[in-house]
Amino acid sequence: MNLTQAIKEQAHRLGFSLVGITTSDPLPHAQVFADWLAQGRHGEMNYLATARSRACRANPQEILPGCRSVIMMGVRYPASSPVNDHHHSKGKLYGRIASYALGPDYHQFMTPRLKSLARFIEEQVGHPVSNRWYTDTGPVLERELAQRSGLGWIGKNTCLINPQLGSYFLLAEVLLVLELEPDPPFTADRCGSCTRCIQACPTGCILPDRTLDASRCISYLTIELKSSIPPDTRPLIGSWVFGCDVCQQVCPWNHFATSPVDPAFDHRLVDPRPDLVAASAISPDEFTQRYRHSPLSRAKRGGYMRNIAVALGNLGNPIALEALYRLLESDPEPMVRGHSAWALGQIISTQAHHALRKAALQESDPQVLQEIEMALAVHP
Numbered sequence: 001m002n003l004t005q006a007i008k009e010q011a012h013r014l015g016f017s018l019v020g021i022t023t024s025d026p027l028p029h030a031q032v033f034a035d036w037l038a039q040g041r042h043g044e045m046n047y048l049a050t051a052r053s054r055a056c057r058a059n060p061q062e063i064l065p066g067c068r069s070v071i072m073m074g075v076r077y078p079a080s081s082p083v084n085d086h087h088h089s090k091g092k093l094y095g096r097i098a099s100y101a102l103g104p105d106y107h108q109f110m111t112p113r114l115k116s117l118a119r120f121i122e123e124q125v126g127h128p129v130s131n132r133w134y135t136d137t138g139p140v141l142e143r144e145l146a147q148r149s150g151l152g153w154i155g156k157n158t159c160l161i162n163p164q165l166g167s168y169f170l171l172a173e174v175l176l177v178l179e180l181e182p183d184p185p186f187t188a189d190r191c192g193s194c195t196r197c198i199q200a201c202p203t204g205c206i207l208p209d210r211t212l213d214a215s216r217c218i219s220y221l222t223i224e225l226k227s228s229i230p231p232d233t234r235p236l237i238g239s240w241v242f243g244c245d246v247c248q249q250v251c252p253w254n255h256f257a258t259s260p261v262d263p264a265f266d267h268r269l270v271d272p273r274p275d276l277v278a279a280s281a282i283s284p285d286e287f288t289q290r291y292r293h294s295p296l297s298r299a300k301r302g303g304y305m306r307n308i309a310v311a312l313g314n315l316g317n318p319i320a321l322e323a324l325y326r327l328l329e330s331d332p333e334p335m336v337r338g339h340s341a342w343a344l345g346q347i348i349s350t351q352a353h354h355a356l357r358k359a360a361l362q363e364s365d366p367q368v369l370q371e372i373e374m375a376l377a378v379h380p
Contacts, residue, residue, distance in 0.1 A: 004181040010120045014113040018074035020149030020183045024067040030058035036211050043215035056139035064132045069180040072149040074169040075262040080245035094273040095311045098243025101295040103265040110135045135172035142171045150183035157197035157247035158212050166257035167248050197247035203236045218244035222307045234310050241307040269294045280308050280323040302333040313343025325355045338371035345375025353379045
């Protein structure tokens with residue numbers, strides 16, 4: 001068995017469903033990324049726009065001088081449940097959470113696998129090999145490298161799609177100062193004339209050129225965005241409180257996927273349909289304790305409570321009034337109070353109007369006061 005094949009088999013033994021190898025040649029679509037940045041499609045993710053980030057994403061050798069090969073890998077996570085789940089039953093209001101976030105933080109179990117693979121490679125060649133490994137943490141155009149290593153094609157929804165696994169998988173890579181036999185790229189475009197993902201996107205963020213306007217993507221708005229969600233996009237978020245799976249739920253290729261899910265996701269830490277009223281009462285300490293090993297920790301408590309408030313407002317059910325009163329009156333974070341005021345403005349009732357009037361007399365933060373004023377303007 002040659003070295004390339006031995007590495008692939010070891011990666012499979014470590015739990016990676018997909019394994020492919022490509023060269024470290026510069027990436028021809030780096031200009032697409034540069035144009036995307038120039039159009040401001042990255043929102044507030046300014047770390048993407050630094051000169052260092054741009055250079056590294058255009059050329060793996062900027063990350064690891066002397067790099068010769070890139071091993072691209074993927075693990076499959078559970079597919080999301082249907083889009084049309086009920087959001088209200090038995091006196092409770094339910095939110096939605098992206099399926100990748102239901103289990104443990106994938107960095108926690110993929111990192112040891114990547115370290116182990118790097119050690120295995122050094123054992124095989126008998127000497128240290130300079131390397132870098134990442135899983136959604138480094139300045140790498142992962143999907144293009146994955147396509148170039150034969151793992152699939154980049155779909156219209158911008159996800160990498162594999163004919164057998166669909167798109168519900170997470171990518172990781174190891175860069176090596178070592179020459180391996182590259183795989184042929186995946187050159188077929190199997191999206192064809194299908195536009196289901198574009199049509200189904202709640203915010204219309206999927207663009208015709210296989211990029212998306214991240215500043216309007218629900219995953220960005222509920223996870224990456226650390227400030228207030230723009231008012232015009234709040235109603236479009238629906239009941240999603242962390243991430244979004246809509247463009248994957250409607251993709252026909254995910255209906256065909258048969259490969260098993262990585263066992264690490266068998267340990268579920270988060271309810272896919274959280275009780276929003278109950279979740280709104282989580283204290284900062286409780287949030288840290290409950291979600292410290294979960295992807296939800298990325299949004300931090302303030303971001304998660306902000307998202308819950310928006311979802312409650314979108315559901316528009318009076319069941320949410322008490323929870324929203326409490327958040328508006330006593331939450332320590334102005335951003336949460338402001339979004340709770342907006343949510344109350346979506347529930348037309350005398351109680352909501354009185355709560356907003358009362359908060360207007362007590363609130364001192366100017367941004368929260370502005371949210372209260374806008375919410376009151378909605379009420380007759």
